[in-house]
Amino acid sequence: xxxxxxxxxxxxxxxxxxxxxxxxxxxxxxxxxxxxxxxxxxxxxxxxxxxxxxxxxxxxxxxxxxxxxxxxxxxxxxxxxxxxxxxxxxxxxxxxxxxxxxxxxxxxxxxxxxxxxxxxxxxxxxxxxxxxxxxxxxxxxxxxxxxxxxxxxxxxxxxxxxxxxxxxxxxxxxxxxxxxxxxxxxxxxxxxxxxxxxxxxxxxxxxxxxxxxxxxxxxxxxxxxxxxxxxxxxxxxxxxxxxxxxxxxxxxxxxxxxxxxxxxxxxxxxxxxxxxxxxxxxxxxxxxxxxxxxxxxxxxxxxxxxxxxxxxxxxxxx
Amino acid sequence: xxxxxxxxxxxxxxxxxxxxxxxxxxxxxxxxxxxxxxxxxxxxxxxxxxxxxxxxxxxxxxxxxxxxxxxxxxxxxxxxxxxxxxxxxxxxxxxxxxxxxxxxxxxxxxxxxxxxxxxxxxxxxxxxxxxxxxxxxxxxxxxxxxxxxxxxxxxxxxxxxxxxxxxxxxxxxxxxxxxxxxxxx
Numbered sequence: 001x002x003x004x005x006x007x008x009x010x011x012x013x014x015x016x017x018x019x020x021x022x023x024x025x026x027x028x029x030x031x032x033x034x035x036x037x038x039x040x041x042x043x044x045x046x047x048x049x050x051x052x053x054x055x056x057x058x059x060x061x062x063x064x065x066x067x068x069x070x071x072x073x074x075x076x077x078x079x080x081x082x083x084x085x086x087x088x089x090x091x092x093x094x095x096x097x098x099x100x101x102x103x104x105x106x107x108x109x110x111x112x113x114x115x116x117x118x119x120x121x122x123x124x125x126x127x128x129x130x131x132x133x134x135x136x137x138x139x140x141x142x143x144x145x146x147x148x149x150x151x152x153x154x155x156x157x158x159x160x161x162x163x164x165x166x167x168x169x170x171x172x173x174x175x176x177x178x179x180x181x182x183x184x185x186x187x188x189x190x191x192x193x194x195x196x197x198x199x200x201x202x203x204x205x206x207x208x209x210x211x212x213x214x215x216x217x218x219x220x221x222x223x224x225x226x227x228x229x230x231x232x233x234x235x236x237x238x239x240x241x242x243x244x245x246x247x248x249x250x251x252x253x254x255x256x257x258x259x260x261x262x263x264x265x266x267x268x269x270x271x272x273x274x275x276x277x278x279x280x281x282x283x284x285x286x287x288x289x290x291x292x293x294x295x296x297x298x299x300x301x302x303x304x305x306x307x308x309x310x311x312x313x314x315x316x317x318x
Numbered sequence: 319x320x321x322x323x324x325x326x327x328x329x330x331x332x333x334x335x336x337x338x339x340x341x342x343x344x345x346x347x348x349x350x351x352x353x354x355x356x357x358x359x360x361x362x363x364x365x366x367x368x369x370x371x372x373x374x375x376x377x378x379x380x381x382x383x384x385x386x387x388x389x390x391x392x393x394x395x396x397x398x399x400x401x402x403x404x405x406x407x408x409x410x411x412x413x414x415x416x417x418x419x420x421x422x423x424x425x426x427x428x429x430x431x432x433x434x435x436x437x438x439x440x441x442x443x444x445x446x447x448x449x450x451x452x453x454x455x456x457x458x459x460x461x462x463x464x465x466x467x468x469x470x471x472x473x474x475x476x477x478x479x480x481x482x483x484x485x486x487x488x489x490x491x492x493x494x495x496x497x498x499x500x501x502x503x
Contacts, residue, residue, distance in 0.1 A: 018338050019483075022412060026479060029413020030420070033401060041396030045369070052369050052388040131370045132388065159374055 052131045074150075075143065076136055076162040078170040083107075089126070089135050093149040094168070095222060096268035097260050102178035104138055104164075104171055109272045112149045115223045126158055136162045141169040183267045184279040185250065186243065197237060200285070201246045201266040212245070212285060220246070220262035226269050234275065242270060245281040338481065344490075347411075347482035350474045354418065355406035357471065358398050361445050365395035375443025379428050380435075397421065405478075408487010415479035422472040429465045 045051040083090055083105045092099050092107040099109050110122045126135060135158065139146035146163040153161055164170065172178060198215035200207050207217045218230050234242065246263035260268075263280045270278045365372040373391035377384055397417065405414040429442060442464050484490050 017335055022483075023480070026410075026412030026416050029410040030416035033404065033410065033413055033417050034397060037397040037400040038393050040400065041393045044396060045392045050369065052373065052392055054389050054392070055385050159370070 050131065074162050075165040077165050078174050078176065081136060081164060081171070087133055089129060089133055090164075091122075091126070091135060091137050091149075092168075093137050093146050094140050096272040097265055098140060098168075099272050100181045100183070100268050102172070102180045103168065105177060105179050107138060107179070110149065111225065111272075112145050112152075113224055116225055118149065118152055119225070123153065123156060123158075126153070127156070132160070134160045134162065136164055138164040138171070139167040141167045143167065181271055183264070183271055185282050186279050187282045195239075196241045196243055197234075198281075199234075199242055199244045199266060199270075201244050201262040202285070206247055215245075218244075218266050220260075220265040222260060222265065226266070226273075231270075231273065234270070238275065239277070241277040241279065242267075242275060243279050243281050244270070245283070245285050247284050247286060249284050250280060250282040343481035344483060344485040347478050348486050350478060351405050351408065351411070351482070351487075354471050354474050354478075355402045358402035358405070358418065362395045362398035362402060364445060365391070366399065369395070372443065378443065379432055379437065381428060381431055394421075408482075408484045408489050411482050411484040411487055411489055412479050415475045415482070418475040419472060419479065422468050422475060426465060426468045426472065429468065433462060433465060 042054075081090075081104075082088065090104045090107040091110045092103045093110055093112040094103075095111050095113070096109070099107075099111070103109075108122060108125075110119055110126075112118065129135075135153075137146040137149050137153075139149075143163050143165065146167065150161050150163055166173075168178070198212045200211045200215040200217050201220045202211075203219050204217075207215075207219070211217070216230060216233070218226055244263045244267040246261065246266075248261070250261055250263060267278050267280045369388075369391050372395065373387045376382070376390055377387045382390070398421065401414050401417045401421070404410055405418060425444070431437075432442075444464070484493075
């Protein structure tokens, strides 16, 4: 023990004490810092443009692993998929004619061509989806095309991507509904009303040899998307009817026929991209001198003789 | 006459107390606070800028359900930022040190989990969002060097909590101001 007399005379320094009180008070301060930071974080998140929802909505009973770190491509089965979910976007990566033939309800059209990159406008829309949205890519039967699309999209910074296992075929096998779009078919055409624009789906050589007057050349190609410049031109006249023709007769069921008929292929590309008033001319164009069957009229504007398609409906394609 | 007691005869508790309150701690803790505080500031910034990227980084550890990943991604960067600022400024410095210790323990547990389960990821997600690059070819398994970095910072924050009185910081300035005010009064 220290001598109290010496201590009183300040000759022996009084031992400093361990600041237990300060150490305990630190925990109270810590709690205050955490609480205040949490309030600030939630307020900041509510005010910022790219704020996140507090809870991440998980449409699938997924506890992990996260898609991007799994060794395999993240797959989702058709049984677990629920179209119409506001936090889910289904993207069809098949080409236009397959997309129109039957796709999952509400699926976006983002074709994966062999030799072209993904449509930038659609990718930009995907990037602008609200945070936490899950994107499911659907292919035809396997997963190869969808996997290529997934890799390309991940490379562009997108996350939350899945591939539908078995593609649209697996969905169909479960008896789930598909959405399909038919393109009206004009069996025979005569004259040319002013509100109608012809689109020539034949190749360069055939088009150069002769075409319908005023026709726009949009050759059919299943490896590349239609030229953006031509699509922009057509968008400017979107109220007018677009009639696609080719040099060979249209089969009875063009959407099920392989190889794809050029006129159907081009018309499908347009319809899948949101063009309205698109129809296919079944009558093949064989040359500029070919006589037309309809009654000729004067003044450059002719009424059109349109015959119903074989099944009696205005649109031949289902 | 030498009135001072020989050092060997000083009780152990008194020596511990003197060592605990030695003025050198106030000086040593300043660079410690600066280094750890700036590290946390640098770590907080990308997480605040890209909250969704950070959410995916958290999810990569597979330690919690995706449902609550967003909440942690919203709150944690702000806690890091506020704590780093108070830590550097020396305001409620012991409280800030406790919060930092808590966060570092959490990080150490997460890294240990990733290390034990050999999770493959491009980075720990501490300074960059790891999820965005996850499909790149540069995936690596989390190494123990990251773990040691956090352990050293945990020791540093523990040191500040135990020994820093906040003399060189806002806490010390407030204490001196109060002392002067009481003397004037």
